[in-house]
Amino acid sequence: MKTKKGFHLRNVCGEYVIVAEGIENIDFSKIINMNESAAFLWKKIDGSGDFTTDDLGAYLCEEYDVDEATAKADAAQLVQQWIDAEIIEE
Amino acid sequence: MKASEMGKEIKTMQMANAVLLPEVVRLLEEGHTVTLPLRGYSMRPFLEDGRDKALLSKPESINVGDAVLAEIAPKHFVLHRIVSIKGDHVTLRGDGNIGVEHCRLGNVKATAIGFYRKGREKLDSTDGLKWRVYSWLWLRLLPLRRYLLFAMHPHIPRRWKKKK
Numbered sequence: 001m002k003t004k005k006g007f008h009l010r011n012v013c014g015e016y017v018i019v020a021e022g023i024e025n026i027d028f029s030k031i032i033n034m035n036e037s038a039a040f041l042w043k044k045i046d047g048s049g050d051f052t053t054d055d056l057g058a059y060l061c062e063e064y065d066v067d068e069a070t071a072k073a074d075a076a077q078l079v080q081q082w083i084d085a086e087i088i089e090e
Numbered sequence: 091m092k093a094s095e096m097g098k099e100i101k102t103m104q105m106a107n108a109v110l111l112p113e114v115v116r117l118l119e120e121g122h123t124v125t126l127p128l129r130g131y132s133m134r135p136f137l138e139d140g141r142d143k144a145l146l147s148k149p150e151s152i153n154v155g156d157a158v159l160a161e162i163a164p165k166h167f168v169l170h171r172i173v174s175i176k177g178d179h180v181t182l183r184g185d186g187n188i189g190v191e192h193c194r195l196g197n198v199k200a201t202a203i204g205f206y207r208k209g210r211e212k213l214d215s216t217d218g219l220k221w222r223v224y225s226w227l228w229l230r231l232l233p234l235r236r237y238l239l240f241a242m243h244p245h246i247p248r249r250w251k252k253k254k
Binding site for chain 2: 012029
């Protein structure tokens with residue numbers, strides 16, 4: 001998988017949000033908001049080409065005090081949400 | 091933070107105007123347009139608190155009758171209608187207000203180019219007939235505004251309430 005082009009993580013008012021650069025209009029009624037750990041993963045993978053769910057799990061284990069199984073499950077859940085939000089693609 | 095808290099869900103995020111609106115202004119200056127959920131009652135009867143959204147763009151020309159986002163004091167923004175421009179001096183009045191605010195032309199940070207009302211996807215453009223007819227009518231009803239607003243949204247005026 002890889003991140004779609006043109007989506008950039010920005011810090012807006014102390015919140016991590018994904019802003020689509022190519023998109024002319026920024027809709028504050030529908031923004032993709034990320035918490036600290038999701039933003040951490042996004043920074044890791046953005047622009048780095050292909051990544052897998054396991055890569056995300058490994059990054060989580062490096063950065064946070066979490067066991068591998070939990071990290072993998074959480075990464076899989078996050079990937080599904082990012083697919084649903086249409087900010088990453090196969 | 092637990093990794094399991096990463097879940098994204100659809101929720102409402104409230105941000106302080108003093109923080110959010112400078113960010114909105116910055117995005118407008120970068121050339122984006124911004125859709126902004128509206129809060130407050132000062133643009134009644136057309137716009138309703140928590141229900142409607144404004145589509146904003148960087149002002150190209152600033153004219154009497156426009157609904158604009160203006161910084162009337164440092165970090166204090168209003169989305170109100172311009173009722174007069176005299177040189178650099180701009181006077182604003184919310185459609186749902188009786189009183190006015192003042193600012194300079196340079197404090198007019200955005201023009202509302204339309205509104206999304208009542209949860210609809212379709213924009214009510216400020217170039218459109220609906221907004222223009224509403225504006226024409228509502229501005230002419232200014233002498234009666236106090237009574238019309240009260241008839242539409244009955245409440246006990248604060249000045250009649252007993253002081254505690």
